[in-house]
Amino acid sequence: MGGYDTNTNTTELHYMDYLAASVPVKYYAFGYGGMFTLSIMDKEYRPDLNQDQAYELLKKCTSEIKRRFLVNLPKFRVRIISKDGIKDLPHIVAEGEPA
Secondary structure (H helix, E strand, O other): OOEOOOOEEEEEEEOOOOOOOOEEOOOOOOOHHHHHHHHHHHHHHOOOOOOOHHHHHHHHHHHHHHHHHOOOEEEEEEEEOOOOOOEEEEEEEOOOOOO
16 A cells, blocks of 8 residues: 655555555565565665656566566556656556557
């Protein structure tokens, strides 16, 4: 779960489990995709990433999922949460798939 706190002017990301226990995190991925991508984020995440760098990091993660995951996931939706609201970025699309 992510959001923007207008009181502190900061963004927040939380992992929430099935019992609604919430833990703040810097980045997160879950399921099989998370097993393939958390090591990439561990290696490449920096708190000072700008939006373009973060998008490129997501492209690396989705490329790894496409390469290693049995299920075909041709398109990934990307959204930015900021003080201005939620903004859609271009989908990350597998090569050869329609945008």
